[in-house]
Structures are given as structure tokens and as C-alpha cells.
Amino acid sequence: MSADTIDRRNTGLMTGLLVVGAAIAVVTFAIVAFALISQGHAAFNMDANVAWGLPIATYVYFALMSSGLTLIAALAMVFGFKQYYPLIKRAIWLAIITLVAGLAVLAMELGHTFRMLWALPLNLQIESAMFWMGVFYLLDLIFMAWKFQMMERGDWTSRLSRQVGIASFIAVLLAAGTLALIFGMMSMRPFWFDPTLPVWFYATAALSGVAALVFFTYLSYGMDRSGMPEGLRMDLEGPLPKLFLALAGITLVLFLSRMTTGLYANAPEVNVVWSDYLLASGWFHFAVWGGILLPFVLLLGRGMRNAPGVQMLAAILVLIGMFIERLYFVVGGQVVPLFKGTWERGLVEYAPSSTEWVLTVMGIALVFALYGLGERLFNLSDSPMAAAGEEAAGGQEAATSS
Amino acid sequence: MAKWGMVIDLDKCTGCQACTTACGMENDTLPGENWQDVLFYTEGEYPSGRMKWLPRPCMQCEDPSCVHVCPTRATYKDHDAGGIVFIDWDKCIGCKYCMIACPYGVRFFADEAPLVEPDLKEIFPGSGGRLWDPPGQSPDQNRKRGIGVQPKGVVSKCTFCYHRVSQAPEGVPDLDEDDPDLVEYVPACVRTCPPKARYFGDLDNADSNVNKLIANKKGVRLKDHTGNRPQVYYLGAGAGIPAFKPKS
Ligand code: SF4
Ligand code: SF4
Numbered sequence: 001m002s003a004d005t006i007d008r009r010n011t012g013l014m015t016g017l018l019v020v021g022a023a024i025a026v027v028t029f030a031i032v033a034f035a036l037i038s039q040g041h042a043a044f045n046m047d048a049n050v051a052w053g054l055p056i057a058t059y060v061y062f063a064l065m066s067s068g069l070t071l072i073a074a075l076a077m078v079f080g081f082k083q084y085y086p087l088i089k090r091a092i093w094l095a096i097i098t099l100v101a102g103l104a105v106l107a108m109e110l111g112h113t114f115r116m117l118w119a120l121p122l123n124l125q126i127e128s129a130m131f132w133m134g135v136f137y138l139l140d141l142i143f144m145a146w147k148f149q150m151m152e153r154g155d156w157t158s159r160l161s162r163q164v165g166i167a168s169f170i171a172v173l174l175a176a177g178t179l180a181l182i183f184g185m186m187s188m189r190p191f192w193f194d195p196t197l198p199v200w201f202y203a204t205a206a207l208s209g210v211a212a213l214v215f216f217t218y219l220s221y222g223m224d225r226s227g228m229p230e231g232l233r234m235d236l237e238g239p240l241p242k243l244f245l246a247l248a249g250i251t252l253v254l255f256l257s258r259m260t261t262g263l264y265a266n267a268p269e270v271n272v273v274w275s276d277y278l279l280a281s282g283w284f285h286f287a288v289w290g291g292i293l294l295p296f297v298l299l300l301g302r303g304m305r306n307a308p309g310v311q312m313l314a315a316i317l318v319l320i321g322m323f324i325e326r327l328y329f330v331v332g333g334q335v336v337p338l339f340k341g342t343w344e345r346g347l348v349e350y351a352p353s354s355t356e357w358v359l360t361v362m363g364i365a366l367v368f369a370l371y372g373l374g375e376r377l378f379n380l381s382d383s384p385m386a387a388a389g390e391e392a393a394g395g396q397e398a399a400t401s402s
Numbered sequence: 403m404a405k406w407g408m409v410i411d412l413d414k415c416t417g418c419q420a421c422t423t424a425c426g427m428e429n430d431t432l433p434g435e436n437w438q439d440v441l442f443y444t445e446g447e448y449p450s451g452r453m454k455w456l457p458r459p460c461m462q463c464e465d466p467s468c469v470h471v472c473p474t475r476a477t478y479k480d481h482d483a484g485g486i487v488f489i490d491w492d493k494c495i496g497c498k499y500c501m502i503a504c505p506y507g508v509r510f511f512a513d514e515a516p517l518v519e520p521d522l523k524e525i526f527p528g529s530g531g532r533l534w535d536p537p538g539q540s541p542d543q544n545r546k547r548g549i550g551v552q553p554k555g556v557v558s559k560c561t562f563c564y565h566r567v568s569q570a571p572e573g574v575p576d577l578d579e580d581d582p583d584l585v586e587y588v589p590a591c592v593r594t595c596p597p598k599a600r601y602f603g604d605l606d607n608a609d610s611n612v613n614k615l616i617a618n619k620k621g622v623r624l625k626d627h628t629g630n631r632p633q634v635y636y637l638g639a640g641a642g643i644p645a646f647k648p649k650s
Contacts, residue, residue: 040513040523040533040554040555041496041511041513041514041554041555042513042514042515042516042523044514045515046498046511046514047511047514047515047517048435048501048507048509048510048511048514049507051498051501051502051511052498052502110495110496110497110555111494111495111496111497111498111511111513111554111555111556111557112494112495112496112555112556113495115474115492115493115494115495116474116495116497119474119476119493119495120473120474120495123473123474123475123476123493125472125473125474125475127470127471128470128471128472128473128499129471130471130473130497130499131473134473182499186502186503187628187629188467188503188504188505188628189502268645268646268647268648269646272646272648276648333502334502336646337507337646338504338505338506338507339441339458339505339506339507339508339625339643340441340507341439341441341442341443341455342441342442342443342444345444345646345647345648345649346648346649347648
């Protein structure tokens with residue numbers, strides 16, 4: 001039934017996204033695969049000091065964006081804020097594809113990806129946060145796909161549909177939380193060691209999720225709100241930008257508290273990382289002041305907040321800023337060399353290799369391609385209200401065709 | 403079963419790196435990927451500044467954080483093998499979480515840009531999934547315990563020369579390189595050390611020389627606040643790590 005309701009006006013753009021995105025994804029995949037085959041992991045710049053670099057940061061970026069999108073969808077799915085319904089189908093689709101993109105990047109980074117498929121389930125190392133992260137993200141993916149498929153069938157609110165929504169919300173809390181604890185539980189890495197790290201991950205996940213939702217929604221409608229179904233348009237004129245503002249504000253407060261604690265700490269593994277690595281970098285300053293503070297300020301006034309251009313600008317700033325933040329976060333925990341002697345007295349220097357950047361581009365291209373595909377195949381702006389309206393209009397026809 | 407431990411006397415160690423070289427030869431490690439290394443530090447400032455150094459194998463921790471984090475149990479502590487921590491190269495997925503979690507920085511992915519030029523991986527290309535095929539390879543290969551030439555995509559580390567130690571007669575309190583009956587079972591670094599700064603023995607044996615040294619000469623473990631409880635002890639002045647201070 002939904003194929004009939006797809007807004008076809010923009011399918012040209014979406015087909016373009018799909019084709020160009022897929023082409024870039026294939027080419028970048030081939031480049032990385034060739035580099036890995038010919039040079040091994042020497043194609044990446046990680047070493048014994050910085051074991052996790054840009055590929056892991058890219059994975060964290062996409063995985064948390066996915067989690068944030070599900071958290072936003074949960075407002076309608078779980079907490080019953082009905083006005084968010086017109087957003088959730090697109091949010092869940094985006095959550096699925098960003099997670100897939102993140103996992104694809106991760107798969108290229110691991111030393112033995114295929115071995116993981118049997119070594120994880122056969123050894124059940126329940127002591128490892130990484131094991132649980134795998135379990136929870138897998139559940140998350142399954143529940144999201146299930147929920148999406150139900151929405152696609154027009155089942156938004158049946159008992160089972162609601163239960164699956166709740167299950168994916170719980171899975172995502174556990175998944176993003178364990179991802180945080182992979183870092184947060186490492187007492188030998190004081191920069192990361194923080195029992196409240198899941199809070200920071202949830203907040204930044206939701207912020208990047210809302211930014212992705214705003215960005216892709218406007219992309220689908222060519223910045224033109226008048227072409228949107230009414231429910232969706234109303235969301236973008238009120239509740240969504242307000243949520244965006246609130247999340248930017250929360251993230252800003254959390255960031256300031258993290259920065260203050262970090263700078264105040266005497267431990268060099270924390271303090272030096274903040275003063276000599278994070279805050280010594282123009283990119284990092286751009287990420288926080290341009291990627292969190294500026295969007296917050298832009299969205300503060302009501303008039304500005306509701307302007308599509310401002311929303312789009314804020315979304316793009318957040319999407320770029322968060323990416324930089326993830327990279328500095330992941331590398332920051334490793335720049336003070338562990339037990340390496342004077343030969344390494346400075347901070348460890350790490351800059352991603354070109355292959356690492358190509359891998360990141362692969363992830364981004366995958367998201368765009370799959371988004372184009374989603375817009376071609378499904379009506380991502382569908383909502384129970386739209387369905388109800390339709391049924392009222394042409395009830396019998398819908399009833400016979402479904 | 404023994405609980406193997408190492409004692410390193412810093413008052414005797416000259417920082418000559420013979421242990422590092424012996425380890426590399428014994429275990430076919432790539433240059434720079436030193437399972438055993440000697441770390442040099444400067445501590446303090448003029449006029450009381452001084453240089454210090456300490457040899458650093460894997461500590462074979464009693465409570466090893468590398469084991470807790472490994473999602474596949476590839477890294478494991480074998481109490482039936484002297485409490486040594488091993489890596490099963492057939493299970494390791496190369497996620498490198500253990501490298502993040504080891505406070506002592508003693509784990510090596512090695513499938514990376516060469517640390518020392520020329521790149522021996524190019525000069526002696528590896529076969530059968532190995533990183534390289536060094537000339538004059540050690541005959542001891544045991545993928546289940548991470549012994550031998552390191553394969554691609556996995557992590558490696560010091561095994562206390564398990565392939566030697568495991569051949570020792572049951573119940574010996576110490577493996578002393580001066581004992582002709584035992585010299586072949588002594589870890590390569592211990593056997594090589596010119597000033598005899600390294601000792602190897604059974605920490606569970608009350609009569610072992612290593613236990614006596616730890617007791618009488620006030621042996622300490624490095625970074626004890628991490629709770630990993632190394633099975634490697636240090637004697638003498640300077641058994642500690644200066645706090646990190648970047649060069650200004
Ligand atoms: S020193 Fe590191 S690698 Fe060795 S057992 Fe301890 S935590 Fe594991
Ligand atoms: S790199 Fe290998 S040994 Fe280390 S945690 Fe991952 S699977 Fe375990």
C-alpha cells in the first residue's frame with residue numbers, strides 16, 4: 001500500500017543519491033580492500049600507542065547517531081508523544097542504515113572480521129563489555145528492522161508493535177550504554193574512566209540523531225516544507241527544533257562540566273589531554289563552539305529556530321562537530337603513552353592515514369545510498385495519522401488492497 | 403602447579419637491552435615490536451634530575467585486565483601453565499581492546515607500518531597468514547598459546563618463554579641459568595642477562611629464590627594501584643614510573 005503514497009516529486013534526487021552514493025561506496029570499499037590485501041593493516045596509522053583510531057571513531061559516530069535516532073523515535077513509540085509519529089519511520093530507517101554503515105566500517109578495521117562471527121557466540125565472554133555491546137546492537141538492529149517492517153505494513157500501534165518499539169528502546173539504551181562503558185570502565189585510561197559516560201553518550205547520541213533527522217528530512221523535501229505532509233511539517237515547525245535546542249543545551253552543559261573537571265584534575269592523563277591535546281586543536285574548538293554552542297545559539301530565538309535554513313545549518317554544524325568530537329574522544333584516551341619511557345615523552349602523535357579517511361567516506365556514502373534507497377522503496381513520511389486520513393478518504397479501496 | 407614469577411633487580415640492571423635482543427631472537431618478533439623492552443625515563447630536574455630505566459616484560463598479572471576485556475576469550479590466563487597469560491591466535495579477532503586495557507602497554511598488533519626501517523615484512527614476506535618468515539625461525543610454534551611467528555590481524559605478547567619453561571621438571575623452585583640441568587628451560591631474557599639482574603621461579607613455592615628475594619629485598623610491583631597484581635617484581639631503587647610530563 002505504501003508504494004502508492006510515496007511522495008514521488010523528489011525521487012529524481014533520491015535516485016541520484018542512491019546511484020552516486022552506491023558508486024562511491026563501492027569504489028571506496030575497493031580502495032580499502034585493496035590496501036588491506038596489499039599492505040595489511042599497515043594501511044592504517046594505528047600502532048601500539050594509538051590502537052583505536054579514525055575507523056573506531058567513525059564506528060562510534062554512526063553507532064551513536066543510530067542510537068540517538070531510536071531514542072527520538074521512542075518519544076512516540078514508547079512515551080506516547082503522538083506529535084512525533086510523523087518522524088519515526090524516517091528516524092528508524094536512518095537508525096538502521098547508520099548502524100549498518102558503522103558496522104561496515106568496523107568490519108574493515110578488525111583484524112579478523114569473519115572469525116568474530118563464531119568466536120563471539122562460541123566463547124560467551126560475559127565479562128567483556130565489547131561482547132555485550134555486540135549482543136545489544138544486534139538486538140537493537142533486529143527490533144528496529146521488525147518495527148520498521150510493521151510500520152511498513154501500517155501497523156503502528158498494535159500491542160505487538162508497541163512491544164517491539166519498547167524492546168528496541170531498551171536495546172538501544174543498553175547498546176549505547178555498553179558502548180560508553182567500553183571506554184568508561186577502563187580505569188587504566190583515566191581520560192575515559194567515568195561511570196557517567198553513558199549519560200554523555202546518550203545526550204550526544206540524541207543530539208546527532210536529531211541533527212541527522214533534520215538534515216535528511218529537509219534533503220528529501222529540497223528544503224521546502226510546503227511539500228511535506230501536514231504532520232511532518234508541524235513537527236519541523238515546533239516540537240522537533242525545540243527538542244534540538246534542548247539537546248544542544250544539555251550537551252553544552254555536560255561538555256562544560258567535562259571540560260572543567262578535565263582541566264582541574266591533577267592527573268596528567270586527564271589534564272594534559274584536555275590542555276595539550278583537545279583544547280590545543282582548532283578542530284576541537286570548532287567541534288564544540290561551532291558544533292554545539294553555535295547551533296544552540298542559532299536555535300534559541302523562536303523565529304530563527306523555525307526557519308528551515310537555520311535548522312539545516314544547525315544540523316550540519318552538529319553533524320560535523322560531533323564527528324570531530326568522537327575522533328578526539330577516542331584518540332584522547334590514548335595520547336598519553338602508557339608505560340613507554342622517555343622516548344615517548346611527548347603526547348603520542350596520530351593522524352589518520354588516507355586509507356582510514358577513504359574508509360570513513362565509505363561509511364558516509366553508504367548512509368546516503370541507503371537513504372536514497374529507503375526513499376525510493378518506502379514512504380518514510382508515513383504516519384498513523386496519514387494512514388487514518390487516507391482511510392477516511394478512500395476507506396474501501398485501502399481495505400481491499402491491504 | 404607452579405606460579406611462575408620474575409624478579410628484576412634494578413640495582414644490577416645496566417639497561418644493556420641484551421634481554422630485548424634475546425627475546426626478539428627467541429620469539430621471532432619484528433624489530434620494534436618488543437615483547438620485552440627496557441624503558442628509559444628521566445626523573446626530576448636539574449640539579450637533582452636523573453636517568454632511570456627498567457626492563458619490561460608482560461607482567462602476567464594475577465588479575466589481568468586484558469583477559470577481562472577480551473570478547474572472545476582469545477586472551478586467557480592459564481593457572482595450569484604457571485599462571486601465564488596467553489593469546490589464542492586462532493580466536494583473536496584483532497579488536498585491540500586488550501591493548502587498550504593493559505596498563506603496562508605490552509601488547510603488539512604488529513600488523514602495522516614498520517617501526518624500524520627497512521620493513522622486514524617486505525624483505526621476508528610471510529606465508530600461511532604469518533606477518534613474515536624470518537630466517538632461522540624458532541622451531542616452537544603453538545598458535546593456541548601465541549608462540550611462534552605472529553600471524554596477521556592478531557595481537558601478541560610475552561609468554562614467559564612458555565615453550566622452554568613448560569619443559570622444566572615438575573616441582574623445581576627456580577629456573578636458574580647457572581644450573582646446567584635447568585639452563586635450557588630458562589626464559590631467554592633471564593638466561594641472557596649479563597649482570598644476572600633477572601630471576602625466574604615459582605611464586606607458590608615458599609623455598610624459591612624468587613620468594614626470598616622479594617621478601618628480603620623488598621620487591622615491589624609496578625603501577626600497583628591498577629590492581630592487576632603483576633607476577634613480575636622489581637628490586638632496588640627506582641622501581642617506579644615518573645608521572646607523565648610532556649616536554650615543554
Ligand atoms: S601486563 Fe598487560 S598483557 Fe600482561 S597480563 Fe598484565 S594486563 Fe595482560
Ligand atoms: S585483540 Fe584479540 S586478544 Fe585482544 S581483546 Fe581482541 S580478540 Fe582478545
